[in-house]
Amino acid sequence: MNKEIPWWKKSVVYQIYPKSFYDANGDGIGDLKGITEKLDYLVKLGVDVLWLNPIYKSPQVDNGYDIANYREVEPELGTMAEFDELLKTAHDKGLKIILDLVVNHTSDQHPWFQQAKQSKDNPYHDYYIWKDPVDGHEPNNWGSSFGGSTWTYEDSVAQYYLHLFAKQQPDLNWENPKVRQEVYDLMRFWLDKGIDGFRMDVISLISKDPAYPDGPVIQNKDYGSYYAGAANGPKVHQYLHEMNREVLKNYDIMTVGETPHTSADEGVLYAKAQREELNMVFNFDHMHLDYGDYGKFSEKRFKLVDLKEVLTRWQEKMYANDGWNSLYWSNHDQARPVTRFGDERPEYRVKSAKMLGLVLHLLQGTPYVYEGEEIGMTNAAFKSIDDYQDIETKNIYREFTQEHHFDEASTMRAIYLKSRDNARTPIPWNDGKNAGFTTGQPWFKLNPNYQTVNIEKALADPDSVFYFYQQLIKLRHDYDIVTTGKYELLDADNPDVYSYLRVGSDQKLLVIANFTDKTIDYQIPKSVAYQTSKLLLANGQHDASIQDKQVKLEPYAGLVYSLK
Template sequence: MNEPINWWKKSVVYQVYPKSFNDSDGDGIGDLNGITEKLDYIKELGADIIWLNPIYDSPHVDNGYDIANYRKIDSSLGNMSDFDRLLHLAHKKGLKIMLDLVVNHTSDQHPWFKKSEESKENSYHDYYIWKDPVDGHEPNNWGSSFGGSTWEYVEAVDQYYLHLFAKQQPDLNWENSNVRKEVHDIMRFWLDKGIDGFRMDVINLISKKPGFPDGPIVQNKKFGDYYYGAANGPKVHEYLKEMNQDVLSKYDIVTVGETPHTNVEEAVKYVDNRRHELDMVFHFDHMHLDYGKYGKFSTKRFKLADLKAVLSKWQIEISNHHGWNSLYWSNHDQARAVSRFGDDGEHRVASAKMLGTLLHMMQGTPYVYEGEEIGMTNLHNTQIADYNDLETLDVYHRFRNDYHLSEEDTMKAIHMKSRDNARTPMQWDDSNNAGFSTSNSTWLKVNSNFKKINVKQSKSDSNSIFYYYQKLIKLRHEYQIVTTGSYQLLDKENSDIFSYARVGDNTTLLVICNFAKKKVDYLVPLELRHMQHELLISNGKKDDWNVAGNINLEPYAARVYLIKTAN
């Protein structure tokens, strides 16, 4: 791949969920000054970019993804002076800052929407998507991501407005050129402050299908699938090209779009650098491998063969189409990586290291979600009252009342998939509230295993996950092949091992990851078996590659070899 090596291609992103990272003022909620206090920690890990989840003024119906003022810091997190200080000190330490851009929708408390719902004649009415009733009912059958219809009736205008998410999150009308200009102005406001990029929330939903046709009914639900008419709509690429031309291309920044329900064939349109849209996207194909009867909240386990197929397809197709991958196991919307893809019991440390190895040696920009680098796990609250997440509460009531599932089965699904799994406070040490806050109570309960799993413990153990991640990041910075090498899946049919090669001109990286809870023998491919090799990183034994090319792998073992393929 002979593409230019932009600075963000050799970078690693550390994602911070501000409410849960570090509380500096003792009110039980993380804040900007708390993040500033921990910049040295992120720098020590080796990350290059900090992605902050929304920090804007918000009623917090959906934890900040309902924005009331894009140019104001939410008071629970601090003020603009706090942000300016954070940005300045981060830059001083060589760290970049990426903000969340949430522009598919706003809060219903945003001044635009307040004016929009006053009258059809108000110029802001067209800032949102309003439709007349059809035979006295909703304009179509689309179902909201958080349950119920996507349409909310407002008597004052005798119309429904569209909200793909909560009813307090009305969708913006991107057909209106004034809306697009407003968004561009918001972006310039932050870019002129010196931020280094945007993660764009559900950016592939900004263009809806003309006519707003009914969506297919899924699993006998009352409501249809809104993604049918909202994902990757007919003008989304036009809007992003315009955004790139008017704003993004004027700054040396990085962009990543969140693009649910987007396959790799569609994704290449967003990231092909010849099209001038986005630098990379977050896809969900590997996140859907354990979906089942109840969608995300099913309790099935992924199959390794499926994981190999999905990740390999994205590696190859994105590279072949002049694009760049984002690499992630977890984020604020997903379960903890080691609980979902590894083993958070006996093999927690080994499997966390293995998962990190598999991801960080692939081509793309890795994203480390706060706590992933110490192996934080899913929580196990025993009662629904201990959960905060809007999606989780909706699922609980639907499972109990509509599907008539038992309390035990409902809570099992929530234990596995609730977004609160990732949102519990960061576990800094074994003191009260895991060192996150001096408050008597925190906005979300700390995971009960914080005395065993915390940063202080990790940094006191030279064999910890933290130091392993630190080494993985260092390898990405030091070895260009991690950035530029082509990807080849190896041993496709192996049901226990995910192995692949990254191939350069004179060297090859051989990556071997055991997903089994048992010891497994791995045979190095014949063409590499007798080459000169160096073990770059391992989460278990030192080099045990014998003369026959056989490697004995412990449960959840990982190995990365640098192989010289030419003199």
């Protein structure tokens, strides 16, 4: 490996949602011991880094993103000793671990908030954001991500507190230097244990516009958007530069910020190396391409031309500004990519899953594989709203059926396509009882297709999505051009095929992907000059070299050629 390339640029990250990964003690909930027991599976896949969703003590109102104690492990998931064992075992096997850092807000059960609401004079009151009523009402019109107002009235202090998410998730006041030092201390606590970095939850929201202006009213909503006053706020870069100076630069770690409603230009400010903030960010532009009149809960399908434009914009901006991209199709908050961007029909599921993996992993950036993506898991077609657990999904069902009076069928279709619960069904390890996930009663329903789509079947089939991902990851490790080469989009206006080059000093990689269920005779653009071509990886039968600049693309074909 080229020593000049930071390790996190060559790495592939595997995201683990602990509750749904593997249950070692039979209580129906995935746990830290379960992750430890399955590390060899992840070594076999070839990934480098494991990102764990929150493992801290939490009332679980928002599946662990409401933290009551940052220095204790959630008892449902295990003990600190079991975390220490997981970290050591992972390191012994050559795997790194990063944790979720959730510091835009805490749980309302956190001791800081319990103190904060005692009185305005309590020293912890200023750890959170409080406002007096305005004409007897909320201080502004901001609407919460999960529905309703972002403000909740607290009788004990006769003030409203801010929560951009659930009312049980009060926002921290980053203007208070004591809050920032508390955050840096808890970061050091985990880094000194030996973890390898952080994924920072909604980190672009930590600095609010001090004027707290009304947000633009969102179509079909009773409230305004808070992003105008909370995303990429006036001091966010000051805070992150301070965090880097105080904590991050003292450790050899990776950092990735979740930055909703952040443009590529703004993203550069977080990820440009010389600014000394974060290594990379998660952007959401490609996740918004299929939003409809009512936001993300829509039956709208993305357009490939739009997808190419968004991914290209981020590729080019980061490359030109010494920044770095995070590459992802899915995570714990998003639908399964085969359903959303590919084709989940049985005859195309495997093929389109491989194609999507190839397109993503050969871009410049650090790829993230969300648990189950490597076997081509699909959305869960639950028949009843009672089968869903996610707070956002429950709220949208109530809003659609009771406020907008949409029919049940269209509401459930939108939920099937976009609910966060699609990503949270337990991992199917085999086709046996409870999919081999637990010997007890699973905390959440299994995906109904687990007898067809499971890890045991994938490992037994040399042509499975799993082994294709294994090859993709090896390709990234073996070819520095995937990390360092310049990205160049081809055929921007082609509505069916995504093709691009990765250009190095003495080699090019040509990536071609068919996003349709049709066979396509694809003509390599005349601008692509080369003497020889060699097929490196494909998800079907293709010529070992390109003949007459023509490539026959099967439905959902994905292939990469080395050109010289």
